[in-house]
Amino acid sequence: MKFDKQLRNHFLRGHEIYLRHLSIDCVVFGFHENALKVLLLKAKYAGKWALPGGFILKEEHLDDAAKRILKERTGLDKIYLRQFYTFSDPARSTKKINQGFLQNIGAKARKSWMFERFISVGYSALVDFTKVHPVADIFSDECDWFNIHVIREMILDHANILKKALESLRIQLNFQPVGYNLLPSKFTMPELQKLYETILERKLDRRNFQRKIIDTGILKRLDETKKGVAHKAPFYYKFDLRNYKKALKAGMRFEL
Amino acid sequence: MKFDKQLRNHFLRGHEIYLRHLSIDCVVFGFHENALKVLLLKAKYAGKWALPGGFILKEEHLDDAAKRILKERTGLDKIYLRQFYTFSDPARSTKKINQGFLQNIGAKARKSWMFERFISVGYSALVDFTKVHPVADIFSDECDWFNIHVIREMILDHANILKKALESLRIQLNFQPVGYNLLPSKFTMPELQKLYETILERKLDRRNFQRKIIDTGILKRLDETKKGVAHKAPFYYKFDLRNYKKALKAGMRFEL
DNA sequence: ATATTATTGCGTTATTATGACACAATGTAA
């Protein structure tokens, strides 16, 4: 079938266009229904889960490779991306390969560049959940969002990569109001707070949180309130892009 | 001569033992005479300066490669090391190669793996200046310390790597009392303060600085004072390793 | 010997930021 032909070709001839020994893995964060989510692929045959990843064209910048890979997985064009760590444990990529997979690829492909050692550069992406359309790649037969705390068994060292990405995100939170990238353009204060609580894994005082974030000046309150809630309706806010950028430039801190 | 034979061999056969397309560059920070220093090598023939760097053995962890490289350049065994960024601009390594260099290597070597594209992983190291014995490598004929603010012209994108390392160090300062790695085992309060001022590039109030760092509990004051200063002698301090590690584990912050 | 000088150790105070909590307002559901 067409799919396997593509796969086979990748194993046999991929090294002609990609750099050897080097890959990218992306941790794509989204926020939906008050929970932090991550985009995962279900690896063919193995049934384990994998981070969206890919390879680097011979004359391509890593940032561009990550953009290209994520464009394919999410349909999104302008994704907020940040390189966070490079994973190089020699044991990370030499784990036993799934047998069902090998059989489907064929004997010749077993000597493929794909079974050599890989060093992988980790990128973390922050996206607006509502804008993403997950698409599987040639190594997988499913692509979907998962709650950060109910993660399935993952291939290779991907669980470790995810863990590192989360730590990195937690630190990033102090230097950048990540809500801008993770939330839809308009959102309520409780939603923003829940985002922070989820990432930091601790409760914050509602009133102090509001005061602090308002004081930064990066939010604009809209005249509109949320409809259809069985209690006092919260206002919608959006980021004041002008002040947001100014704050970033000035190296703002946002401690909680 | 022996040196050029070694170099020639590296160009012709290095790819047999090292991963292609991948290198490491190290920014080694030291502190001496109240100034932040960085270790540089003078590239042969080009005369420009370079960060200590090297390549990764086919089954070697990047961290181990960095350790190996720095052991050779500094003589030090247990260096505090941290990976900070991976540099992948396709243009970074394709800059015109120095002619004098090429002539000395010979014609055959011009097709060497060394002239292919390189992606370089940046490591920053914090060392005790007084313990380092700089040694040049096969690509250079000089190795020495330079004040961070009077840096010479550098090869490739090394100036950029250095800049990124400094930014990274500045952020690190909030999470880790870097003095432990940069200062000799015993030091005075003004020395520690100067270290912070140099990295942050701003003046700090002497009295507030002292109070804050004492309050962290990671220092032990010795009974000894500095000798031979034409004014009131400052006490020596050293890090209380027990509390230092405890603070690190607890994720201490040190804002100034 | 003594005074001078630069710098240290320790302390004070005003200002600002933080954490913890009170209470009225409000939009749906009972």
Place this chain on the structure above:
DNA sequence: TTACATTGTGTCATAATAACGCAATAATAT
């Protein structure tokens, strides 16, 4: 119409921070 959950705004005690004062001290100049 009332109950309910949750929001917007505000207060207050406490902690952290910035700015500054002053006596002590070790070499040096007189």
